[in-house]
Amino acid sequence: MKKDDFNRACREVLGMVLAGRIKDEEQLNRAKKDVSKRYHLASLPRNGDIIVQGTPEEQAATKEFLRRKPVRTISGVAVIAVMTSPAPCPHGVCLPCPGGPNSVFKSPQSYMGKEPAAMRAIRHGFDPYMQVHSRLTQLKEIGHDVEKVELIVMGGTFSARSLDYQEWFTKRCLEAMNDFTGTEWREKAASIGTAVPYIPLEEVQKANETAAIRNVGITFETRPDWTREEHVDEFLRLGGTKVEIGVQSVYDFVLTRMQRGHGVAEIVEANRVLRDSAFKVGFHMMPHLPGMDTERDLKGFKKLFEDPRFMPDYLKIYPTLVTEGTPLYRLWEAGEYEALADEEAVELIADIKAVLPKWVRLQRIQRDIPAQQIFAGVRKSNIRQLAEERLKEKGGKCRCIRCREVGHNILKGKQVHEKDIELTMETYEACGGKEHFIAFEDLTADVLIGFTRLRFPASPHRSELENAALIRELHVYGSMVPVGKGAKGADWQHRGYGKELLEHAEEIAYDAGYRKLSIISGIGAREYYRKFGYALEGGYMSKNLKI
Template identity: 35%
Template structure:
């Protein structure tokens, strides 16, 4: 390991570029010299080795003569999956525990070990199951893994998945959120150097497993991770083992799963049978509760913590979005809502058992805009009852019609999973998966129809090919679509406006060449302004979403909330900043660098948004700030104001405190 590190450092000192190909050559050469397996020198092992030497053997590390500039280059070479923080933020996805689902969609998998629609083989789900769905442990494990892969973890976006958030008891929701913040505040597994103090052995995901019978966790809890604070003993684990239920009996679980797959039990009946009769899970539920005061205490700690939450996402259904629910979700710290739309064709929704009216989807979009949330919608092609041409028209309506126009989309094809009710329709010949050409053709047209203010975040679910009975099994579907897009663009001159296709990602950018563009569009609830920093080639380096709410919509919301006994969170004459994002590799808070994040682009976006709001006649501007960005906005002149941060706008449109 040391020999490879030293060779990389020598190459960097000579001004040479060490890319993945060069690194592979170094690894293979060292394996030959050592007469060992090249996997022993794999890239994923090099960075943890470097971090361990720096932390535990400072004299040895000092002999390597590493300057800050040299270390930056070394980390860049050794970093695993650099795209994970290329948007400027490190993402941690956590999964809530299995729970009855209020929906009954025929395409949803029914894996009784998971929340509805998720499979145990999906990476985030596998990590959650290993941690017994404990949120503290899930966050701690990912912090360790991200650090060991070379990613800065100062700015974290938390994504909470698990079906419909509002289906869970409120006490569980608050507890889950408190534990997420507490894990980040405690910095339970990651030390200053990126090393971790853990009990037992660990797998590649970074989760530590306590040996059965050890003091880290009771043997009855099985392979429960016991992440402890650096320097703490195993007995003082920084989580409560009582909150992590024992694993289910695999034989009983498999038997119940077969009943569900064969259609003899519903998912909800299976959940009641497996978990409702488990003493461990009932006891866990008894302690999985917290007060809002406890959550807000952890939120205040996070404002200046090492790992700050700069975005918090929850997942729900359109029919679960009400003003009262959004008030509660906002108090918990959420800034973005993932919402399962799937289609805006009522015929298709009905055929697939969605149980949702298009009017409910329209209302959900308007409410989310008025509350300032970023809207991340799920949309599916190849659903039962649709066709390639119908899919194209459905998506065009979704991204262009005033009532919808999402900020972000998970656009993916329907895939047949054995445990879904779609299997019966497939076997009856009523549904078929699109051919590859049909599917890629639909997705190409959908991406081309996506406007400049919308980001297509994903094109596949994380289902393994072994779980998919019929449908797309290629994990590189997006790359296939983008390759065809580039070919088509060269032939026809059509340009892709969608955000992800244009992101600067890890590229350097000449800030002097950037221009600030404003893309206006209308919705029933607000006039929207999408501000974007773009390069001469049209690539995007940062953006801001500004909503100018319509007075009638604000007054209608206020009336509805007062009737429910809630104080309206927004008032007439107040504009709303729904999102500010500047691209570039995630850097540590306060650390200077050459990425786009470090040139004041965010502040300039906010200042321009204030000018636009002032010109439109608004007197104040709110921002739906995440807990970890409150300090940033305070420095810009915003003050805490209810569910948001707010500032008055001077007549010339500049920020004004007070």
């Protein structure tokens, strides 16, 4: 197959799309087969191959039609998951935990090496730079805008790694974003040394504030007992905005039985320190751990949103699985543990979804572990869809953020009208402080456009947060609109909702007696807040309130 022939074939298909002769996926596939036959191509062109043949104007005109997997950026950001190199967990191994450097898989702790992110990491030798670069390239090739990146650092207890490794790993991820469209920024950055110039983390972050590919948030995964004040300070220094902690259960007897190495007290303290430092907090939960049944599990999930010591912003539900080489596998093999069946899991998750408040986002249900690696437990990969259908059959409805956000609803064909959008607020207690979930919603269609999380903290340990109200999150949903571009069509970003949410939060904080507002901001979002009078103070964008 000659490259010129391949390019000509792709260009021909692009021309047909631009001319309006291709209007749906069936016609597109037919055209691909036709040009492949005429040009004697060895394989069909991918959508990404077709897109890159166009001028910037042509790419912009056809990208939405040719974009594959629109869900990848439908929440307003391009999510890039990277994985650290294999390292043991500091406390040992929990009963159900697979993987780890000493396992047969030689994979990061709690992963088995066959998950998509793990396979990408292994392919690149766990090099953070190459993981980010390859994922950006992949998303770009299938038609996605990648100007706003949310980075998720996976692979075990990140805060237990050496401080040098933590900084190196995070810095290299940011450098990959900065370099993606050119390396000119390196010439302007202050560096150390001449033979092999070293650019400090702070300079890499500064460059990313105005880069073409901006980091709008970093999520770190860790354990509650490795989320003390000093760990949170380091997360902040690295540019972190969200922390996901492995809670697994809200019962001490379950945590002891699964050999977790910490109790509920550590969970509660980690949650408080994170919130009072303005971080978003995600909980990983594991139904059907040894000693639990579906009735107790449901009570535990209800407790998450009734007990103010918990109240997570984000939630991942990972039903307990029996996998090779784990202590739980040996218990199961001996007949001392019975795994959760698919049907039971569907019923339980449907009941959990029914009690979720409107301010939590259920991010994920079920691990990415391939079914053939699961000896017992939930094998169905579409467990979320099945639970949603079961809840609907029971006359219920999930009101979590993900189920209501505008992008996902538009993909499902729901109509949203700007005239029906209202500003709403829900207030609740959490970890000794007060949370305000301020949102723009279409109440008729039950669709969420955007929101902000305003917190009146309990007792922040950071000096720059003294007497300050905190914004822990500001997010407008819908397909990503690149920085500096205006909204069009069904886009909801860049329509002024973020500005209005921010102004409303400022008014509420001022009326409550606060004269300062501090925002935990993604590195690449700092320029946005500067437009409204905020300035960098420590790890936060802060402003003195004068309304």
